[in-house]
Amino acid sequence: MTHEIAVIPGDGIGQEVTPAAVDVLESLEIDFEFVEADAGDAVKEETGEALPQETYDLAASADATLFGAAGETAADVILPLRTAVDSFVNIRPAKSYPGIDAVRPETDLVFLRENTEGVYSGIEDRLTQDVSTLTRVVTESASERLAEFACDYVSGDEHDGFTIAHKANVMRETDGLFRDTIKSVADENGVETDEVLMDAFATRVCLDPEQFDVVVCPNLAGDVLSDLAAGLVGGLGLLPSANVGPERGLFEPVHGTAPDIAGEGVANPAATIISAAMLLEYLGYDEESEAVHAAVEDTLENGPRTPDLGGDASTEDVTEAIIERL
Numbered sequence: 001m002t003h004e005i006a007v008i009p010g011d012g013i014g015q016e017v018t019p020a021a022v023d024v025l026e027s028l029e030i031d032f033e034f035v036e037a038d039a040g041d042a043v044k045e046e047t048g049e050a051l052p053q054e055t056y057d058l059a060a061s062a063d064a065t066l067f068g069a070a071g072e073t074a075a076d077v078i079l080p081l082r083t084a085v086d087s088f089v090n091i092r093p094a095k096s097y098p099g100i101d102a103v104r105p106e107t108d109l110v111f112l113r114e115n116t117e118g119v120y121s122g123i124e125d126r127l128t129q130d131v132s133t134l135t136r137v138v139t140e141s142a143s144e145r146l147a148e149f150a151c152d153y154v155s156g157d158e159h160d161g162f163t164i165a166h167k168a169n170v171m172r173e174t175d176g177l178f179r180d181t182i183k184s185v186a187d188e189n190g191v192e193t194d195e196v197l198m199d200a201f202a203t204r205v206c207l208d209p210e211q212f213d214v215v216v217c218p219n220l221a222g223d224v225l226s227d228l229a230a231g232l233v234g235g236l237g238l239l240p241s242a243n244v245g246p247e248r249g250l251f252e253p254v255h256g257t258a259p260d261i262a263g264e265g266v267a268n269p270a271a272t273i274i275s276a277a278m279l280l281e282y283l284g285y286d287e288e289s290e291a292v293h294a295a296v297e298d299t300l301e302n303g304p305r306t307p308d309l310g311g312d313a314s315t316e317d318v319t320e321a322i323i324e325r326l
């Protein structure tokens with residue numbers, strides 16, 4: 001069966017790391033049909049639209065989407081694309097790798113980030129010159145859907161329940177509803193949970209990441225805390241993500257367009273290639289997914305490495321090394 005994969009490189013290093021991940025997927029003998037589409041700052045400059053309707057429609061109908069990054073228009077691109085695939089959870093693993101210089105080499109975390117609401121709902125107003133407001137939306141139904149996914153995710157021997165990170169001591173109604181709903185679904189499913197205030201989490205995870213495993217968070221907290229975890233493991237070039245919906249998924253590195261290195265051919269492709277491994281797993285290619293993870297891990301450990309990891313290799317060198325190992 002052919003799977004249609006939408007490929008949306010976007011801007012900056014998205015144009016470098018996305019083709020690298022497609023090369024890796026193409027090197028596997030899987031019947032994928034890749035369809036490329038535009039989104040981001042460059043297409044907005046040309047056409048006036050950051051997310052052309054045909055790109056949205058492609059993501060909404062493809063079996064899976066591989067996305068790179070968008071620049072200033074990121075919110076106008078990635079948020080609707082996440083909606084296009086009905087992805088209610090953003091899975092963000094943050095782990096350190098042997099051979100990589102990391103602040104906390106013992107880190108092995110997975111963030112399950114609520115992906116549809118919170119402060120990302122886009123309800124913002126400028127009431128007067130002096131006053132602007134933002135409405136934060138939290139629903140029981142979205143929290144339940146995330147909790148059910150989290151319960152499923154931790155079933156099996158690998159995990160002992162999950163941690164809920166929130167700020168319900170201040171945002172009593174919104175984070176209170178989030179925390180209470182998730183806890184109640186977990187209790188019904190016999191899944192163990194603990195909870196932590198997200199500010200305390202930020203300190204504790206830096207001091208001792210091993211006390212955490214799977215962390216369920218509201219949307220913005222998941223974004224910020226996973227970037228923080230990137231700092232513990234060696235940088236944003238290592239953090240992949242999967243936006244998962246019931247029928248489709250969108251896979252993207254956590255990083256942005258990296259304007260400081262864009263165009264130099266030295267962006268670390270690991271985050272996007274690991275995102276492609278998550279895409280393979282989502283579509284049921286478990287063996288191929290494991291092989292890609294293993295090839296990336298071996299390359300990270302033994303080189304070549306891009307400059308962000310202390311090496312002097314190019315994006316292309318690293319991609320070729322991963323493909324050779326495959």
Ligand SMILES: NC(=O)C1=CN([C@@H]2O[C@H](COP(=O)(O)OP(=O)(O)OC[C@H]3O[C@@H](n4cnc5c(N)ncnc54)[C@H](O)[C@@H]3O)[C@@H](O)[C@H]2O)C=CC1
Binds near residue numbers: 068078236254271
């Ligand atoms: N999902 C998306 O499309 C996102 C887009 N952005 C956009 O990207 C632009 C730049 O944002 P920044 O805050 O600078 O974040 P960024 O993630 O683009 O870069 C932060 C730092 O990490 C480094 N970095 C990131 N990815 C790397 C990689 N693969 N290899 C080596 N080094 C890497 C960059 O060189 C930079 O020093 C902004 O316009 C922002 O709106 C930011 C985050 C996510």
Ligand SMILES: CC(C)CC(=O)C(=O)O
Binds near residue numbers: 075078
């Ligand atoms: C620029 C944002 C819309 C992208 C981002 O950082 C995220 O939500 O993952």
